[in-house]
Amino acid sequence: MAELDDFIGQEPQPVDDDLFKEPVKKRRRSDRDQRFRAFPSMEQSALKEYEKLESRTRRVLSNTYQKLIQSVFLDDNIPSGIKYLINRLLALIEKPSLDPIYIGLFGSTGAGKSSLINAIIQQAMFLPVSGENTCTSCIVQVSSGCRDQYEAKIHLLSDQEWKEELKNLTKLLHETEELDKEEDAWDRDDAVEEAIWKLQVLYGNGAESKNYEELLRAKPKGKIPTSRIITLKAEEAGELSVKLDPYIRAQRRDCSAESAGTQIWPLIKHVEVTLPKSELIPEGVVLVDIPGTGDFNNKRDEMWKKTIDKCSVIWVISDIERVSGVRAHEDLLNESIKACQRGFCRDIALVVTKTDKLHLLEYLRERKVGNQAIQSQREAVLERNETLKLQRSRILKEKLKRKLPADSKVLETSDLVYTVSAQEYWQQALLTEEETEIPRLREYIRKQLLDKKRRMVTKYVTEAFGLLLLTDSFNSTDNLPNEYLHMSYLRRFVEEKIQLLEKIIDQCFAHIEQPLEEGVRNARTSYRRILSGCLVRSKGNQGFHQTLKAVCLKNGIYASRTLARIDLNEAITQPIYEQIDPVFGGIFRTGKATGSALMPHIDAFKHSLQEKMTEIGIRNGWKYDSCKKNFLIQEISAILGGLEGHILRKKRRIYESLSISVQNDLKSCYEEAAQITGKKACERMKDVIRRGVDRQVAEGMFERAQERMQHQFQQLKNGITEKVKGSISTMLTLASSQGVGLYKELADVKSEYKEMEKLYRSLREVAENAVLRRGMQEFLLRMSPSKVAPQPQNTTLIPGTQPQGSEK
Numbered sequence: 001m002a003e004l005d006d007f008i009g010q011e012p013q014p015v016d017d018d019l020f021k022e023p024v025k026k027r028r029r030s031d032r033d034q035r036f037r038a039f040p041s042m043e044q045s046a047l048k049e050y051e052k053l054e055s056r057t058r059r060v061l062s063n064t065y066q067k068l069i070q071s072v073f074l075d076d077n078i079p080s081g082i083k084y085l086i087n088r089l090l091a092l093i094e095k096p097s098l099d100p101i102y103i104g105l106f107g108s109t110g111a112g113k114s115s116l117i118n119a120i121i122q123q124a125m126f127l128p129v130s131g132e133n134t135c136t137s138c139i140v141q142v143s144s145g146c147r148d149q150y151e152a153k154i155h156l157l158s159d160q161e162w163k164e165e166l167k168n169l170t171k172l173l174h175e176t177e178e179l180d181k182e183e184d185a186w187d188r189d190d191a192v193e194e195a196i197w198k199l200q201v202l203y204g205n206g207a208e209s210k211n212y213e214e215l216l217r218a219k220p221k222g223k224i225p226t227s228r229i230i231t232l233k234a235e236e237a238g239e240l241s242v243k244l245d246p247y248i249r250a251q252r253r254d255c256s257a258e259s260a261g262t263q264i265w266p267l268i269k270h271v272e273v274t275l276p277k278s279e280l281i282p283e284g285v286v287l288v289d290i291p292g293t294g295d296f297n298n299k300r301d302e303m304w305k306k307t308i309d310k311c312s313v314i315w316v317i318s319d320i321e322r323v324s325g326v327r328a329h330e331d332l333l334n335e336s337i338k339a340c341q342r343g344f345c346r347d348i349a350l351v352v353t354k355t356d357k358l359h360l361l362e363y364l365r366e367r368k369v370g371n372q373a374i375q376s377q378r379e380a381v382l383e384r385n386e387t388l389k390l391q392r393s394r395i396l397k398e399k400l401k402r403k404l405p406a407d408s409k410v411l412e413t414s415d416l417v418y419t420v421s422a423q424e425y426w427q428q429a430l431l432t433e434e435e436t437e438i439p440r441l442r443e444y445i446r447k448q449l450l451d452k453k454r455r456m457v458t459k460y461v462t463e464a465f466g467l468l469l470l471t472d473s474f475n476s477t478d479n480l481p482n483e484y485l486h487m488s489y490l491r492r493f494v495e496e497k498i499q500l501l502e503k504i505i506d507q508c509f510a511h512i513e514q515p516l517e518e519g520v521r522n523a524r525t526s527y528r529r530i531l532s533g534c535l536v537r538s539k540g541n542q543g544f545h546q547t548l549k550a551v552c553l554k555n556g557i558y559a560s561r562t563l564a565r566i567d568l569n570e571a572i573t574q575p576i577y578e579q580i581d582p583v584f585g586g587i588f589r590t591g592k593a594t595g596s597a598l599m600p601h602i603d604a605f606k607h608s609l610q611e612k613m614t615e616i617g618i619r620n621g622w623k624y625d626s627c628k629k630n631f632l633i634q635e636i637s638a639i640l641g642g643l644e645g646h647i648l649r650k651k652r653r654i655y656e657s658l659s660i661s662v663q664n665d666l667k668s669c670y671e672e673a674a675q676i677t678g679k680k681a682c683e684r685m686k687d688v689i690r691r692g693v694d695r696q697v698a699e700g701m702f703e704r705a706q707e708r709m710q711h712q713f714q715q716l717k718n719g720i721t722e723k724v725k726g727s728i729s730t731m732l733t734l735a736s737s738q739g740v741g742l743y744k745e746l747a748d749v750k751s752e753y754k755e756m757e758k759l760y761r762s763l764r765e766v767a768e769n770a771v772l773r774r775g776m777q778e779f780l781l782r783m784s785p786s787k788v789a790p791q792p793q794n795t796t797l798i799p800g801t802q803p804q805g806s807e808k
């Protein structure tokens, strides 16, 4: 502890010699304090300690880097070992401090996402809330920055992207003109309504009757900047909100579109909003409002999927009235679980909104739980929240268990369900601020950031220390006896280990074979039923004709803002996904070693190399203390460290290979169906699709999908072994460079090494401090008088005023 204090106390205190000028250090420090305002003091202390560790490590790295380049600057021939060191130092220095944490709020329109974000950031009317005529029209990202201003960047589709959409929209409108009157005339469906609306908004009334070429020549009503980005700035939240409103609020079709924003609405791809330093969402966290269905435009739909995949946390947002048994809710959950399979998502929670909505008499009549008499609306709401949490947690856990490996981290979380009320957060007529659970969600956000910071700094400092050990060891003038003999021995050993690794990877991936096989069998027997489910509507073909056309124009996928997403390719491959899901998750999980998991085998491979290096080092008589002995071992981790990221990126490709393969095979059949116009077009399109799928299945469509997935697995294996081989040869170069005496004149980095060693040791102390503080806090909480349920307040606060809560 003394050492940590020592280390933290090292920063020279600013001398206030000029009272009117704020000293730079002090200013920097207060900037740091500002950034952590969102955190309670205990968490602030931990964060500050980690930040200091990181910034000092960066300083040591910079100094070392400068010394190194100075010492080799004029050399003609820089030895490969030194080049390696210089590049590694630079990469570490330039490494960004913390990648943002994306928290996706994923829910159907009207579920309460925007209201929830507003409550979390404590700006009652910031993001537009869906009234009767409006809804959020695109993905909106909200984060806080270090500036004093509010800023929004509106990203538009590129010219090319819009042209592509325009082509599809006009195809959809004009090739369906000769409709069979009986079939569709009175009921234009969603796809066509939306297409007409988009064209009218952009080009004015009558645009829907123009063809593609005419529209290409037409001038849009609104002004479109060439940069395709519109930046809005404001001093106050309310001011930005007013400016932003027309861009992210999609008016319903019957409203006139007169403001600049509404006139270009169909072109908006996504919106980024940056708040000034926020007390409530810390810098580094991005809240993303993701509409539930995807988008008709290819680029936007791709972005929709990518956005879901880049979220490390997904909150599935569901209105209390729709959380049970509604198809849209199940679809959202399934999509989120898929994101866990293919993307970076590690955590899912269900956030049930609008929990204030309760009809007391109905509730009491139907109430099955609880013996106590319910006296008030508030008691009923709280009781229902508890019941809902238990029930929904159980259902969600079961669902996750079926899809994800049994020891997935998300299954260990106790808090899978949150019951919130954004309305009550502001009004507090029924519930206290705590009971609205908005503060719990903020706590969740902070915890995510703190955990990530801890992991990142620990890794960073450890890696930097390893590099300094290596740099310092290069200055050794000790010559190693039998150096080359040992090197060739090491090389042989490594080659054998790589062969073994290849075999083990094969065994890991072999676990997918049987479920894949079974999935293909199931898909063959059930595809007709599934396809019928997608193609037959309970109310007949009325209004379905153009939607189906849109599905075909988009190769089997149709996403509109109002209908449930249709993806024929995914639907017919679903039986395969059902079989492979748990095994797939098992292969790519991190953590506990099991037969099918890949990462633990890679770790084991790494350890075996490390052990061998130590053994050789000892035999070679490396005169290092126990710490220095680890220098190469440390670096092996860094060299192989990039593998995990590589595997994670490939995982998505592998997972999607099944539906993409099916989509490719069905392409010609979709194209044929999309051409159909005239009488009974809808039935004829369905026929073409059915026959096309039948033909492809008979010709081995599912087997081809199976092969493509196997091929992707094989490619991953090749990628891993290639990467490992490349890394190992770097490592061997380093091992053989060491101690050859080439680097006698290399700069002396002893003092940097010593400082880095100190920082490395402080890591443990910072972690211990955090545990200690947490223990003390828990103790104090236990000792404090138990909380009495606060009385509801009768006063209704005006939105925008600050409710007095425990957090502030």
Ligand SMILES: Nc1nc2c(ncn2[C@@H]2O[C@H](COP(=O)(O)OP(=O)(O)OP(=O)(O)O)[C@@H](O)[C@H]2O)c(=O)[nH]1
Binding pocket: 107, 108, 109, 110, 111, 112, 113, 114, 115, 116, 128, 129, 130, 131, 134, 135, 136, 137, 291, 353, 354, 355, 356, 357, 420, 421, 422, 423, 424
């Ligand atoms: N009673 C009640 N109504 C709420 C609450 N939260 C949101 N609402 C209402 O629900 C409607 C939809 O809320 P939004 O926040 O716009 O929902 P959204 O999910 O962002 O909807 P889109 O913008 O269409 O994606 C609005 O009329 C809100 O006033 C709540 O906690 N309680």
